[in-house]
Amino acid sequence: MTPETLDKPDLVLHGHFDKDHERRYAHVPFDVPAGRRQIHIRYSYNDQIDSDPTLGGGNTLDIGLFDERGIAESSAGFRGWSGSEKMEFTIDESWATPPYRKGKIRPGGWHVLLGPYKVGPRGCDWKVEIWFDPGVPSPWRGVGISRRVDPDPLPEARPGWLRGDLHCHTLYSDGDSWPPEMLSAAGAAGLDFLGVTDHNNVGHQLAYGPGGDGLPIVVPGIEVTTYGGHWNAWGTDRWWEFREPESKAVERTIRAAAESGAVVSICHPKPFGPPWEYEGVTGFHAVEVWNGPWAQQNAASLAFWESLLRRGDRRVALGGSDTHYLHGRNLGARDADRLGAPTTWVQVGDRPTAKTILEALREGRSFVSESPGGPQLYLEPDRGRAGRVSVEVRGGAGGRLELVTDTATPVVRMVDGDAWDDAFEVPAGAAYVRAQLTSARGDVRALANPVWAERL
Ligand SMILES: [Zn+2]
Incomplete structure (x- = not known):
């Protein structure tokens, strides 16, 4: 049985979102019967358009899943969120489609999370189909870690300084590669560390492992992706609330993440970043003033950061390539993704670890350059x-x-x-x-x- 040959679903949920429901999440309940070992979910909707913030006039619907442990903030019942990237996914006791979490399929009230990111003029008619125990086989095969490539020699840094990239995506959100591939590509680019930031999930962190030992050091992170802007947190192994796109809620979550020890940075506050819409929100450590090639509107992010500095608001500047694609995919400007463009350099002294990298980032012992070469x-x-x-x-x-x-x-x-x-x-x-x-x-x-x- 493959997803293409599934029989009739066991459950069909459907509904409609009007324009005034745009950017507000809905939790759609359904019951899971006892004794099941696998759930397969497929969804569809009319007038579908890409999530690219430059596109309008149609619908983009995001999806996620909570199990019977509930939908509360920081709930252990959060099984994953795939944005609008995957139209179907399977959760089995022993495996799951990334970024979803495998594990027991317990009976009770589960919820599909639906987020109408964009609603077009005709509204969004959606349908969610659910199969219990359809017998979808695991697609997981050993994902061979690609051969390690020794990087071209790069100019030496000052002693005690490391170079890295803080922002990338894999198949655990909307990228095209497995975490081990991303890590070995970062090594081949000559990077000493890699901040790993899939959207609204941390499942990728386990797949990366700690790095080091000849590969870049992994700085475990998450890109908290809300409808009014994105923020990165590194040094955290849990998901952070993303369903309330209101300044108060966003600031509360940012502060909680910072207090938990994470380094928090506002991502790409520039046109089509997508931008940062939460005016006056504070509590973060840093601003991603440089996301992808400089010419892609990063002057706006720099101006945002400088306006904070001029108010005496001491935030650190950092950069991230936001790499999604290692295998080439024709998505316009995103083809320009390149690990290490830009590179963030940090001063860690003689103890290069994820912890010392986080400390240097928090304290601003760092600079950003256009590439790993400087x-x-x-x-x-x-x-x-x-x-x-x-x-x-x-x-x-x-x-x-x-x-x-x-x-x-x-x-x-x-x-x-x-x-x-x-x-x-x-x-x-x-x-x-x-x-x-x-x-x-x-x-x-x-x-x-x-x-x-x-x-x-
Ligand atoms: Zn982002």
Whole structure:
């Protein structure tokens, strides 16, 4: 029995969402009889369009599943959420379609979670079909970890610094690869760590394992994906509430994640990121100022971050490639996905672990560059003299180094060699100073976190 040859379903649920239900989750109850070992769910709806935020005029319906343990916040009954990516999935006692969780099929009241992300002019008529014990065989075969490829030699970092990518997706959400493939691709790209952030699930974390031992260190994370914006949390092994797209609820969850020890970052606050719609929400550590190639609207994310800095709101800048596809798939700009574009560099000293990487991220001992090859940009208080900073640029010949403060016009120097450094007087009264390296076209090639005045 394969999903293509299923008989009539045991249960059919259906309903309708109007435009005024857009972006509000619904929990549709159904009963699971005793003695079952497998559930297969398939759904469909009219006027289906892709979840790409640039598309409108039709319907995009997300789906997830809760078992009999209930739908409450942080419930252990959350069996997974696949967005609009999978039109059917199986949960068996001994296996499940990723990102869903395998495990006991207990009798009782279960819920299909339906999220009308977009509702078109004709409304959304949906149908969910459910089979109990249809006998779908496991599609899992040994997913061979691809041969390890030694990366091309990259320019050396300063001692104690690591390079990594903080944002990627696998088959556990809307990517096209298995976690071991993603990890070995990150190794081949020359990265020392990989933040793993599938949407609204943590099932991928087990499939990755801890990394290290010749592969990049895994920094376990999740992209909490809500209808008003996305946020990443790293250093957490549980799902976080995503069903309430309201500022108050989002801030409450962000604060809870931060208090649990996670590093929290707002993702891609720029047009079509999708953007961040929760004005005034705080409690996060960082902003993903650089998501994918710089030219893809990242100047808007940088402006968002800088407006926080100017208010004295100390958030750390970091980057992530948001890689979805290792095997090529024709989805326009997303073809440009490349691990390490951009790369986030962190200072961890002589103990490279997920924990020290998280600490460096939280504290902003980091900078971002266009690729694992650099350019490298180190900004620090000048050890020799108070009121000054020193800047070292490696591999940035031909670029423009800009020193930005909240009070004066940026100071600009041309970087005339691949091993370049200089020191700068910081204008009196400046609250912070930060540095960026730009190309002749004005694209940012590297971006350093600020030094705040009290350290000068
Ligand atoms: Zn996202």
